[in-house]
Structure formats: C-alpha cells, structure tokens
Amino acid sequence: MVSILARRFGYQHLERIEDAVQDALVAAMKKWPFTGEPENARAWLIETAKNRVIDHLRRDGRSETLEAAEEAAAEKIEDAFLSGEIEEDELRMIFACCHPSIPPDARVALTLKTVGGFSVVEIARAFLSNKEAIAKMLTRAKAKLRDQKDIDVPSQQELVNRRDVVLKVLYLMFNEGYAATEGEELVRKDLCFEAIRLVAIVAKHPPARHPKVNALLALFLFQAARLETRIDQNGELLLLEDQDRSQWNKVMLSEGLKQFRLSASGDEVTDYHLEAEIAAVHALSRDFASTDWERIIECYDELQHRQFSPVAELNRIVAIEKLRGPHVALSALESLSKRTDLSRNAIYLLTLGHLLSLKGDRRQAATAFEAALDLSPNQPVRRFLKRRIELLRSA
Amino acid sequence: MPNYMLLLHEQPMDYSQFSPEQIEAVIGEYITWRKKIEADGKYVASDKLKDEGGRLLTGYEGGFRVTDGPYAEAKEVIGGYYTISAADYDEAVDVSKSCPHLKYGGRIELREVESLS
Known part of the structure; x- marks a missing residue:
C-alpha cells in the first residue's frame, strides 16, 4: 500500500504516507469487528489512507502539494489492484x-x-x-x-x-x-x-x-528449501550432513531449478550464478555422501579468483576436506590464517575445530571450539558447540 | 431465548509500534470470531461507536447541561457493542470469552437485555 501511494504522491511524502496507512489500518481494526469487513477491504484501506494523505497535503497549503492532492483525489486507486x-x-x-x-x-x-x-x-x-x-x-x-x-x-x-x-x-x-x-x-x-x-x-x-536476478532467486530458493531441516524438534542446529533430505521443500527446489535454468540465458556468469550452482549441487545430491565436491570446489575456486573472501575460503576448505581429507584442508587453513588474521572469527575457529577433530586431535579441537563459543552469541549455535566440546573432552 | 449485550471497553492505545501485518492479523481474528457467532446463529446486532468524544447530558437545576466528552479524562471508552442471543449467562460467557478483544487488553461488560414480556 505504501508503494502504491508513494508512486502517486511522490517519495518525498513517504513518512506521511506510512502514517496514513497505519491510521487506516487502525481505523479498520476498530471498525470492522462491529460493522463487518467491506466488500473490497483492500480498496477501502487504500482509499482511507489516500484521503488522509490528501487532508495532510491540503492542510500543508503549499501550492505544489495542493496540486498533487487534487490530482490524487480525482483518481480512483482501486484500478491499480485490477491491473x-x-x-x-x-x-x-x-x-x-x-x-x-x-x-x-x-x-x-x-x-x-x-x-x-x-x-x-x-x-x-x-x-x-x-x-x-x-x-x-x-x-x-x-x-x-x-x-x-x-x-x-x-x-x-x-x-x-x-x-x-x-x-x-x-x-x-x-x-x-x-x-x-x-x-x-x-x-x-x-x-x-x-x-x-x-x-x-x-x-x-x-x-x-536479468539472468543474474534469476540466479539470485535460485540461490534463495535452494537455501530456503532447507530452512525447516536446519533445526531439529528441540530447536537445535542440524548440520547439512545430518539433515533429513526427504523433508526439503520440493516446491521450492523445483522453482529453484526453473530459475536456475532461466539464469543461464545470458552470456555472463556472475557471483550469484556460482553461489546458486553450489547450492544446486547440494540440493540435487541424493545424500550427503554422493555430493559432487569436485564441482563445488571449482565454483569456490572461480569465486575466489574473482574476489577473495575469507568466509568463502573457509567454505572452500570444508569442501576440500571432503575430497582430500583433513590434512590437506588444515594446511589450506593455515595458509589462510597467515594471509588474514582470523583468530577472532567464530567461523574460522569452528572450521579449525571441525578439521582437527576429523584428524583426531581431540584436545586441540576442543580448544578451538571453546574459542568459537566465546565469540558466538546465538543460543542454538552455543548449545551445539557445548555438545561437541563435551564429546571431545569426555573421551 | 434472551439477548445479551457485550459492551467492549478499551483503553486508548498507541498502535504505532504495530506493523501493518500485525494489525491485519488482529483484524483477521475479529472477523473470524464474528463469522463464527454468525454461523452459530448467536449474532443479533453490533455497532461501532465513534472514537471522538460524544456528549454528556446532565440534569441541572431543573434543566440540563451538555458537556463534551465524557471521555476526556476517562481511561476507558466503550468502543462498540454486540448483541448476541444465548440461553443463559453461562452460554453468553462462553461466546464472549473467545472474543479477541480480551486477548488485546480490553474488557467486556456482559449484560442481559430485559425483554418486553
């Protein structure tokens, strides 16, 4: 509604328009329980909000705002809903x-x-x-x-x-x-x-x-399809490998694929294309074990080649571990930490702990997770880390 | 079956912190409740009273006096009323208790309407 009115009155009146929409909604909230909903509720709301803006503009009294007010008053906004x-x-x-x-x-x-x-x-x-x-x-x-x-x-x-x-x-x-x-x-x-x-x-x-918009939409849809499965019944964090893939949202996955195909219509491969492709590989693997890590690493390589990002590098290193084992991944992590100071980065410490525990360095892994815990304010993540630390320390 | 009147008292509230979506959700709850009592054959009538003031008439030295208000200083106003039909107070309370008004801090005054007979 704000968008519709802003288009008519101009964005310089945004604040006034927002207030008017709010007023119209509150008026409806107080009235409709007793009178019932009007036949075209949305049109009623927008007319009411419009009239409030017009009142404001008239009171304002400057000629250019008056002109805008009269013009808007003459127009029936209802049509916009139909077209x-x-x-x-x-x-x-x-x-x-x-x-x-x-x-x-x-x-x-x-x-x-x-x-x-x-x-x-x-x-x-x-x-x-x-x-x-x-x-x-x-x-x-x-x-x-x-x-x-x-x-x-x-x-x-x-x-x-x-x-x-x-x-x-x-x-x-x-x-x-x-x-x-x-x-x-x-x-x-x-x-x-x-x-x-x-x-x-x-x-x-x-x-x-533009095709890159389709790529971004595909990326969002692939990620969103997994939203529900990232948390278990108790609100705890579930990693990709532990998620129930049969619960991924199939409608979003197929819409994601459609958008991903549309994104290929241009001649440009953007960062969004590469990120969407990584998400697509995950979305299309039958299970965690059959993930095409080779392809994922290629996408990350290309992303890093374009513009280096420490967070993407951490993701790339996790993928490298799947393909070449924790030793290779740890040395990649070491060269990353020489390049950028990540000692206060929770994702870095999480990755470090993860790789060390895969390598069998339980004590060092626990230390890394503890450092990550200090830097993580999100409660489910904290509980996840605490469980990992406890497991590592108990053996 | 007797009629009962639900007088919905409300406190003037600041709605500016509510998002449009939240307000729409509240409207939806009221409409659903209203449709339910209509479908159950309990609904008789309802009216919204206008927010702004009103007039207060007071008998005064053989005549009367009219003042604005009466709500200028009142903490609560009657926002509107419903008339429903119910077998007895128990049933009337039963219908009223699901009214979203209670959920949002309002009070409902329930009164039986005296019939002619």
Missing part, C-alpha cells in the same frame, strides 16, 4: 529504498519497512539493534529520499549499477534471515521469505529483470 500495477509500484519502491544516496546500512532496513511492512521493533530485532537507533536511521534515510528528484527505476547503464545495489540489499536481507547472528532463533524465516518475494518481483518485471 497488476502493484508489483510495478513495489519494484519502484525497492529501487527507491536502495538508492545510492541512502547509506548502505540503512537500505535493508528501509526496504523492510516501506516495502515489506515490517515494524521498527521487528527490524530492530532482526538487526540486533534497539528501536530508537533503527527509527533514527530510518528517519535519516527517508530524509535522503525526500531530496531525490529522479526516483523512478532507472534505464540503461544507470540501471545496471542500481540493480546490483538492489540485489546486494536483498542478498543481505536473506542472509540476515538465514543465519540470525544472535539470540534464541537460528533462522528468521520472515526475512528470508520477504527477500524471496522481492527478488521475484525484480526478476519478473522489465526493465529490471
């Missing part, structure tokens, strides 16, 4: 929230708030921040948006860069959901599903669509 314009409005809104003028760390939050309809409290929880800090960040971001003249989905060269920013923002949104860094929850499905919904909108609509 499927909503998604296009949302697409515009996504691009607006990921505008280069918005500070990078505010883009995900702004997108969640204005396109996803998340509350400030929910966003604060997702980003381990307090609601005052998030509210302040959003206010600043909206002020930046207000100063922007040209807010539409850009074209040509400009589009290429802007789309990359959008994809990056959605990638971060998904990852934040996929690996909640703190607290009791291991995954936040709502963030993952919102990222999927939004990237699907980008993938669907010209001019934004």
Whole structure:
C-alpha cells in the first residue's frame, strides 16, 4: 500500500504516507469487528489512507502539494489492484529504498519497512539493534529520499549499477534471515521469505529483470528449501550432513531449478550464478555422501579468483576436506590464517575445530571450539558447540 | 431465548509500534470470531461507536447541561457493542470469552437485555 501511494504522491511524502496507512489500518481494526469487513477491504484501506494523505497535503497549503492532492483525489486507486500495477509500484519502491544516496546500512532496513511492512521493533530485532537507533536511521534515510528528484527505476547503464545495489540489499536481507547472528532463533524465516518475494518481483518485471536476478532467486530458493531441516524438534542446529533430505521443500527446489535454468540465458556468469550452482549441487545430491565436491570446489575456486573472501575460503576448505581429507584442508587453513588474521572469527575457529577433530586431535579441537563459543552469541549455535566440546573432552 | 449485550471497553492505545501485518492479523481474528457467532446463529446486532468524544447530558437545576466528552479524562471508552442471543449467562460467557478483544487488553461488560414480556 505504501508503494502504491508513494508512486502517486511522490517519495518525498513517504513518512506521511506510512502514517496514513497505519491510521487506516487502525481505523479498520476498530471498525470492522462491529460493522463487518467491506466488500473490497483492500480498496477501502487504500482509499482511507489516500484521503488522509490528501487532508495532510491540503492542510500543508503549499501550492505544489495542493496540486498533487487534487490530482490524487480525482483518481480512483482501486484500478491499480485490477491491473497488476502493484508489483510495478513495489519494484519502484525497492529501487527507491536502495538508492545510492541512502547509506548502505540503512537500505535493508528501509526496504523492510516501506516495502515489506515490517515494524521498527521487528527490524530492530532482526538487526540486533534497539528501536530508537533503527527509527533514527530510518528517519535519516527517508530524509535522503525526500531530496531525490529522479526516483523512478532507472534505464540503461544507470540501471545496471542500481540493480546490483538492489540485489546486494536483498542478498543481505536473506542472509540476515538465514543465519540470525544472535539470540534464541537460528533462522528468521520472515526475512528470508520477504527477500524471496522481492527478488521475484525484480526478476519478473522489465526493465529490471536479468539472468543474474534469476540466479539470485535460485540461490534463495535452494537455501530456503532447507530452512525447516536446519533445526531439529528441540530447536537445535542440524548440520547439512545430518539433515533429513526427504523433508526439503520440493516446491521450492523445483522453482529453484526453473530459475536456475532461466539464469543461464545470458552470456555472463556472475557471483550469484556460482553461489546458486553450489547450492544446486547440494540440493540435487541424493545424500550427503554422493555430493559432487569436485564441482563445488571449482565454483569456490572461480569465486575466489574473482574476489577473495575469507568466509568463502573457509567454505572452500570444508569442501576440500571432503575430497582430500583433513590434512590437506588444515594446511589450506593455515595458509589462510597467515594471509588474514582470523583468530577472532567464530567461523574460522569452528572450521579449525571441525578439521582437527576429523584428524583426531581431540584436545586441540576442543580448544578451538571453546574459542568459537566465546565469540558466538546465538543460543542454538552455543548449545551445539557445548555438545561437541563435551564429546571431545569426555573421551 | 434472551439477548445479551457485550459492551467492549478499551483503553486508548498507541498502535504505532504495530506493523501493518500485525494489525491485519488482529483484524483477521475479529472477523473470524464474528463469522463464527454468525454461523452459530448467536449474532443479533453490533455497532461501532465513534472514537471522538460524544456528549454528556446532565440534569441541572431543573434543566440540563451538555458537556463534551465524557471521555476526556476517562481511561476507558466503550468502543462498540454486540448483541448476541444465548440461553443463559453461562452460554453468553462462553461466546464472549473467545472474543479477541480480551486477548488485546480490553474488557467486556456482559449484560442481559430485559425483554418486553
């Protein structure tokens, strides 16, 4: 709804529009229990919100806002629901929230708030921040948006860069959901599903669509298909090799495959393609033992060749162990730690502990896990580590 | 079968911390409850009272006095009412207790409607 109204009134009124939508919803909440739901509830809400914005603009009294108000008042927004314009409005809104003028760390939050309809409290929880800090960040971001003249989905060269920013923002949104860094929850499905919904909108609509968007969507779907199986009944972390593959979501896997095929239509292989391919290899293996580690390592090699990342290197090393054993993997890990200081990185310590325990160095492995434990605030991860340490120490 | 009136008292609340999705979920709960009592043949009528003030009439020295309000200082207002039909208070309580209003901090005053006969 915010997207639809923002399109009509302009993004400079975003705050007002959000308030109006909120007011309309609260009005409905108070009224409909007694009067019953109107026939077209959504149209009622949007008309109500629209009228509130118009009232505000009229009260504001400046000529250009008055003009916008009268124009909007004359138009029936209901039509937008029928013509499927909503998604296009949302697409515009996504691009607006990921505008280069918005500070990078505010883009995900702004997108969640204005396109996803998340509350400030929910966003604060997702980003381990307090609601005052998030509210302040959003206010600043909206002020930046207000100063922007040209807010539409850009074209040509400009589009290429802007789309990359959008994809990056959605990638971060998904990852934040996929690996909640703190607290009791291991995954936040709502963030993952919102990222999927939004990237699907980008993938669907010209001019934004592009094979790399399909690749990102495929990656999300492959990962999301496994979400439910990453946690057991007691909320404990389950590693890929222990997950029940028959429980992977088949609808998402097949949609992922479809998107993965669509992603091959261009002549460019992006990082998203490579990451999606790694996820596809896992998704398509019948069981853990028959995983095509060779192919996975090739993808990681290519990713690392493009742009070195310590986290991807750690993943690559885990794959190397599957193919060539813990000794080769440990020496790769050693050369990585010489290159980058990872002594305070939980994933590094986790990998180190994992490889040492495979090699049979129980005591050293336990020490590495203990160091990782000190750096992991996520509760399921902590319990997982404690169990491993106990096992290693007990023998 | 007698009628009962459910007067829904509510405290003015700050809804700004609720996300649109959360509010939509609450609306859904009320609508579901309402449809259920309709389907069970218990629903008779309902009305929403407007939020803003109202008038308070008081007898005063042989005449009357009208004041705005009466809610300016009141902590609670009646947001609206339902009339339902039920065999007795037990059944009326049974119908009322599943009303989402209670879940969200509101109070329900339940009164039997006096019939003509």
